[in-house]
Amino acid sequence: MKPPPFTYHRARDVAGATDLVAELGEDAKFLAGGQSLIPMMNFRLARPEHLIDIGRLGELSFVDVGPESLRVGSLSTHRAVETADLGAGFEVVRDTMRWIGHLPIRTKGTVGGSLAHADATAEWCLLAVLLDADIVVAGAGGRRRTIAASEAFLGFYTTVLEEDELIVEVAFGRPAPHxxxxxxxxxxxxxxxxxxxxxxxxxxxxxxxxxxxxxxxxxxxxxxxxxxxxxxxxxxxxxxxxxxxxxxxxxxxxxxxxxxxxxxxxxxxxxxxxxxxxxxxxxx
Amino acid sequence: MTEPDKVLLTLKVNDAVHEVAVEARRTLADTLRHDLELTGTHVACEHGVCGACTVLVDGDPARSCLMFAAQAEGSEIRTVESLAGDDGSLSDLQTAFSANHGLQCGFCTPGFLMLAEGFLAERPDADREEIREVVSSNLCRCTGYQTIVDSIQDCAERRRNAKEASA
Amino acid sequence: MTFGTATGDGERGAGFRVDGTWVGAPVTRKEDPRLLTGGARFVDDIHLPRMLHAAFVRSTVASGHVTSVDLSRVLEVPGVVAAFTAEDLDLGDITPRLDRPPEEYTETSMPILARDRVRFVGEPVAVVLAEDPYAAEDGIEAADVTYDVTPPVLSEEQALAPEANAVHEQAPGNVLLDVSMFASDGIDDVFAEAPCVVQVHTRTGRQNALPLETRGVVAGWDSRAEQLLVQTCTQVPHQVRTVLAGSLGMAESTVRVLVPDMGGGFGIKCVVGREEIAVAAASIRVRRPVKWIEDRKDALSASFLAREQRYDARAAFDETGRILGLDVDVLCDMGAYSCYPFTVGIEPLMASSEMPGVYRVPAYRVRGRAIATNKAPTAPYRGVSRPQHVMVMERLVERAARELGLDPLEVRRRNLITVFPYTGVNNVTYDPGSYLESLNLCERVIADEGWYETRRAAADQGRVLGIGYSCFNERTGYGSDAFAKRKMQAVPGFDISEIRMDTAGAVVVTTGTMSHGQSHETTMAQIVADKLGLPLDKVKIQQGDTDRVAYGWGSFASRSITIGGTAVALAAGNLGGKLLDLGAHLLETPRDNVELGDEGVRQRDDPARGLSYRDIADVAYLKSHLLPKETEPGLQASASFDGVGDGTFSNASHGVVVELHRDTGRVEILRYVCVEDCGVAINPQVVDGQARGGIAQGIAGALFEKVTYDENGEPSAASFLDYKVPTACEIPDVGMHHIETPCLFTDNGAKGAGEGGTIGAPAAVLNAVNDALRPTGVELNDTPITPQQVFDALTGALEVAP
Incomplete structure (x- = not known):
């Protein structure tokens, strides 16, 4: 169960990552925490020819608590959210993290990776859809757009994201105390x-x-x-x-x-x- | 088919810096075991479920079968080989595993040790139920888990007692 | 003197003796330091110069003829060095044999690589060697194999259908073993006249023994030793040597099997696999060492499996709940091939012979069959049939109790064997055990902990709790006579131990058994240390090396501490005799005036006078001119031991409290109590560990694990997402209690302790679930029980059996 070969690229910034994916085309994939992608590669069920490692993009790793909103950077790990103080009204986000796999998965798996993978049972997808979150994505050439969670998930591991688009954050607009x-x-x-x-x-x-x-x-x-x-x-x-x-x-x-x-x-x-x-x- | 790409990596493992040239697809687990010859980290499922390959990445327990070695560059990796003293003396956690018969065949043990090492560092006050939940991260086929939970709880209690005694 | 390795502040598990003996003390294990520090050496930790890595091209179809194998593209893959088919390697098949007539047993062979036929998805067709395992896996993807697919045989119904395809040409009806045994005179009349006859129809799921370490091997020709060195994780090193040498056409002396640290086995590694032989042959062809490490996907789908059985059982009872007769039809789905040395008879013969278990059964009839199907083959797995047939027996007792309106524990008590030795209707003689005592204690513990009140109170709150028990024995320490009854052509049984003392007075002791987690380096050292008055750190156990160990049958069937432990004790005793001879000679005192003490021989009439072992060894080795004329130099001895009669029976009772969750159907185990009797426990901590680990595997079979296939025979549980090995959150803590009925023929009274936990758990869990379901009238008999079944039972969606 060894993964098939690929070319490894390490992104320096979001623009570089999205431009590179656009250039490489459909055989390229972003690599964040890898907790879903790498098992599929080890089973050789996924065989991207290029992986663009976005793991170093520190600007995507944040948890921003505002008085009426919560913004979570896409590279934040589930564990980071689980241990963050999310403020009143967003406890449900923190408490849902414990349902995600196990501790050693939560320390590496990321919010954006989970949303982009779009498993039909993914907790982040569930939270985003439940709370009408906005999913902010960046595309090649500096494009940015915001996708309503209700429109993001199309079906079996499928989202509305274009191939060059990278999720940069998920934003919850209003508290959900109950x-x-x-x-x-x-x-x-x-x-x-x-x-x-x-x-x-x-x-x-x-x-x-x-x-x-x-x-x-x-x-x-x-x-x-x-x-x-x-x-x-x-x-x-x-x-x-x-x-x-x-x-x-x-x-x-x-x-x-x-x-x-x-x-x-x-x-x-x-x-x-x-x-x-x-x-x-x-x-x- | 062309030769797979190789990448030159600098890895910091157990406080030592290593340079390795490996294929990009090489997992951290295989790099630790077969390039750095740190064979204490075991591989038993290669899809992130069993946890035998658990190591610490910047202090956090993580599956080294679900990381490419290239992703580990810039991180501090700790493996089971780092736990014992320079003279080979067992750490308190290792001692607790032995005293509580927390291992039989020992194949899953390094994964559980690193899981517990990372977890207790973050949650020194964890109670038995919390410990059990974390132990559920990894699979053991020999012990029935009870003595693994015992071992980690024993170690946590000893650390707390030692801390109180010195306070 | 030192007392083993002290740990921590010595509160628990530290190295100490109890009452002056090592046996019976929960000493910390000698194995632990290397396993805890990453210093152990498992097969995959071995690296040899110029070593290649193997991967297997495996059949993608469950049943068919191989029409072509084209490996030309494989050789173009970067890193691939060689690739071989069956034709290239030309190896002899593995043919397990039973000495039974053709109407009872059909002999079949397992080729090392598939030739013309493939019989299951995952069957190895070709082996690819590459510079690393990544390239090897790239290589197997480039293989081009074509098949003429035939409809697969995947179930009992398909196997036994009149027009069924034959998995093996020799067995047109797909029945490889068919034995009818013990038919007591008049048994049909017993059933016809009995006031109560109950039936149980059960299917148990196919399981994987699932050691965390998968199978693996590193093989290569050692030109200095002029031997093929085969380092592999096996429970049976000598049997691997025999079969491997035979298949390769080599003399056994030119093969050395060496077993490194082993990450579990549980039976799956006590048969000889084909991959290790193919790898050995390939390594000779390329004149380089080759490593093969089975990956988890293959381990789950193409390794050896177990446990898929179907029972149609009925039992006759009188009005008071006494068993009058037992009539059983057991059919075991053994998959595509027979395993060496046990054969496809392993499961049906075990079930047929052991079914009556702890109960007095006056009339018994059994038909046991093994069928071939297009699934991965089977091997012994911890407990072998007993988890299933104990479950069936315990369900029969519970059913009778319901029919008769009696307490199920009372029905058990009325039938338990209480006078020993007892020779059963199955022609097996049981040595003394504590069947009744263990059941009574188990019930008392559950009662004293308040679980009956809890169950009642919970019912008032609308919660669904149940309490269940199982009561069983386990034959351990099979000797060659006992194994010979199975009519295997290779008859296991005895063990040989050799011991030698070095010039410093420390001993090395060999055992033919093979620890793979059971702590033999510690427990056998405890036995030897007591015999010779040595500290534990002066006793080293040597195992798993066909060059160093005279001969051995390895570890299975809970034989190690009974047979192997007695052999090391006898060898140590023989060495002790030599030390006494020499000591008396050197002390110039009569032989009967000396005894063994702390690391030496001392004079009985003057304990201050004595010689240390070091002093004696100094003469035996370095000043042999001082030895008596007829005495050989050196300090070594050996002994062998074989099981006596029908072996020795451990026993236990398990009590389980479950809660069924109304909203999900989840079965939660609230309490688990085990009262076990394995005779004298050499190391109580190890015994507890064996029981707890075994119980976890039994619970896994009862509630979680099942190997499944789609309609084409494609494995559909080939990852840990689908093959549900339970975690710490599903396996409860187990309260352990002990009763000690010493074995009369082992040196120290020990009985086997390796499998009991696994045997008792499914029955107890199932009985607890059915106790909880009592108000619904539903009884579940198939395993694993799924949450949906429980949910459906609780919501009235399941039909109540008439």
Whole structure:
């Protein structure tokens, strides 16, 4: 299980990295933490001819906490976010990090790498979609654009990013004090079978709206409008509302099943994990 | 097919500086083991799950099978060979593993040692459940993990006691 | 005198003796310092000058004829030095043999590299040698192999279908072993007349023993020694030498197998593989040393596997829960090839012979079959069949208890063997054990810890807890008579030990067993140190070298401490005799007036008078003119030992508390208690470690691990993402308790301790899960249990068995 050969390039700055990728074309890939790419290369399931190592781009490694926003540089590791003080309202981002693999993966894996890889159970994708984050990308020739998370993930390991585009930061626009992420996997640290994330608008024990996102139910992380409509209809923050919301979420999705975990079971997991996430969110 | 590219790297491992010329695709694990002859770091899955290859990169536990050696340039790498004293005396962590029978065949052990070394440096007050969660990062097929958790907890407690005693 | 290696402040595990003996003391291990510091030497740590690296071109189809192998492009890959096919190397096959009639056993052979046929995805077809493993892997990608694909045989149903393709031409029905044994007279009447007959139908998942260190070898001709030096991680070095020499057509004397430190084995390394032979042959062809390290993908898909079995079992009981009869059909999916030396009989013969276990079973009938399928072949794996058939037996007992409205522990008590020696209906004689005592203690511990109250309280809160037990024995210390009953053509059993004392009074002792994590360097040293009154650091155990060890059968079947440990004890005793002879002579006192003491011989009537071993060795080696005329110079001795009768049976009871999570179906183990009896524990810390590690593997089989294939026979769990080895968060702490029923024929009363943990765990976990599911009426019998099955059971989505 040795990776296939490639040419190694080390980027000095973002512009250099994106220009080089543009020049090299589709056989070139960015290398950040490598925690998803390198295993695929070791299995020879990915064989980029060029790797552009962006690991030294210190300007992409930051966690910027503002009064009403949170900006995370794409090269920040999961561990850096896990141990950062993210300020009031963004605890959900910090607390979600513990679901990502294990400690030695979190010390190397990066926010941008995770978003760009776009696994259907990736926690960063789930957070970005849940909280309507903005994903800022840089392209060749100094181009920059901001992509709404809701439009970023197209399907199975696929994003709207152009080949020359590099994620530089993810920005969360407003605090989410009553948000929670929960998952189920057979083993600690595994990719989730199903993951559920909710962000509730709640005051004085009454829910007036909220957001629901799911991972592991299709080719990409999704928001579930059907479940959100239940939250917008409002009600007392409690089991009845949460179960109605969760039921709506379960009905809205059709996760692909396999021998060990069929569609029906996965839908049931959706229901139960959404309830659990709601309970954790409201308790926050 | 053309000859794969080689890169010339300067690696700082266990406080020593090494120059190696390796293929760009060579993993840090293979470079440590076969170019620097530091064979204490073991390779057992090459896809980042088992943790036998765990080393410290700038103090953080990391999978050396999921890093190209080229990515390690500029970082401080520590391997299991750095733990014992110059005279070969075992460190407190190594001693705790032996005293608690935290190893049997010993193949996964260097990975667990470096995992624990990095973790305890950051979280010296970790309790048993936290330790267990971190131990779940790596696979062991011999011990059933209990004595690995015991070993790390034992070491942490001794360090805390020693710190209190000296305070 | 020193007492081993003191560690820390000596609170735990430090080197000390208990009651003046090393045996029984939890001394720290002699192996540890090198393993903890990176100073150990595993196969992949070996580097030889001019060494090449091998990778194997492997079959991409499960079943077919090889129509062409074109390696020309391989040789163009940078770094590739050579590539060989079966035709190039022309090696003899591996042919394991059983002395059974053709209607019972069909002999098949495993070629070193596939020739005309391929029988599983991953079967080696060609070997590529390159300057480094990266280039070798580039090389195998350039190979062009074409196949005429035939439909694969992947299940019992497909294998036994009337028109099934034959995996081996010799076995048109794909049955390689078919034995019917013990059919007690009148057993059909027993079942016809019994007031209670229960059935259990079980399928158990295919598993990988999964040592963290994969298989590997470094082979090369040593022209100075005029030998092929084969350094490989094997549990059976002498058997590797025999098969390898035979396949290459070399004299055994020209092959030396040397085993470095080993990163686990658990059975997968106690058979002779084909890759190490191909690598050895290739190294001779290119006249350079060659290394092969199996990668994890191959280890998961193309190595030796185990455990895929199907049982149809029924048991007859009287109204009081006494077993009247047992009738079992066991079918083992052995994959594509028979393993050496154990053959495809390994699993079905074990199950057939051992099934009644700890219970008095008056009437017994069993049919055991091994079938061939187009999957990677199988080998012994820790416990061999017993994790499965103990599970079946324990499920039968639980089912009967339900049918009869009795306490399942009470049903066990009524059937446990309590008078020893006991000769069972399976023609096996059991030596004394603590079957009843261990079960009672196990139940008491669970009760004293309050788990029955916890279960009740949890139920009131809507939580789902269950408590389950298993009770079993494990035959260890098989001697050659016991193995001969299997009718293997190569009959393991005995062990030989040689010991010599050097001029400084330290000893080197050989053992034919082969530690791969079990601490033999420490435990066998403890045995020898006691025999001779030596400190541990003056005893060195030598193993794993066919040039230095006279002969050995290696380590498997929990034989090491019983057979090998007794052999080293006897050899040490013989050396002790020589030391006494010489001591008495030199002290000029009668032989019966001397005894062995602290590193010397002393006079009984005047303990102040004595000679140190160093003094005696000084005469034996450096002043041999002072020896009596008939005494040979030097201080060496040897001994052999063979298991007695049917071997010795360790036993244990396991108690497990589980919680089933209603929202996910997760099975969480809240408590695990093990009461084990392996006779005298040489090193209690090591015994606990063996039990705990074994239990983890048993839990893995019960709840997590399964080797799977798609409909084409392509392995679909070839990474650690899909083959789910449990972590520290899934494996619970295990409360260990001990009962000691010494073995009557081993030198120090020890019984084997290597496999019991694995054997008892699946049954106990399954029983606990089914106890928790009791209100639903669902009983789960197949392993691994998945969260979905539990979830479906809890939500009423699973049909309740009639």
């Amino acid at each position: 948000a929670a992420v929960t998952e189920f996997a057979e083993r600690k640290g595994d990719f989730a079978l199903v993951s559920a994330a909710v962000d509730l608008d709640v005051s004085s024990g009454t829910v007036s709206g909220g957001r629901v996102a799911l991972g592991g139910v299709g080719p990409a992380v999704v928001r579930v409008p059907e479940a959100e409509r239940v939250l917008h209809a409002g009600g007392r923050a409690g089991t009845d509302l949460f179960e109605t919301c969760a039921q709506a979420a379960a009905q809205a999705v059709e996760p692909p099943g396999d021998d060990d975990a069929g569609t029906g079971y996965r839908k049931a997991l959706v229901r139960n994990l959404v309830v659990r996430a709601c309970e954790e969110a409201v308790a926050r």
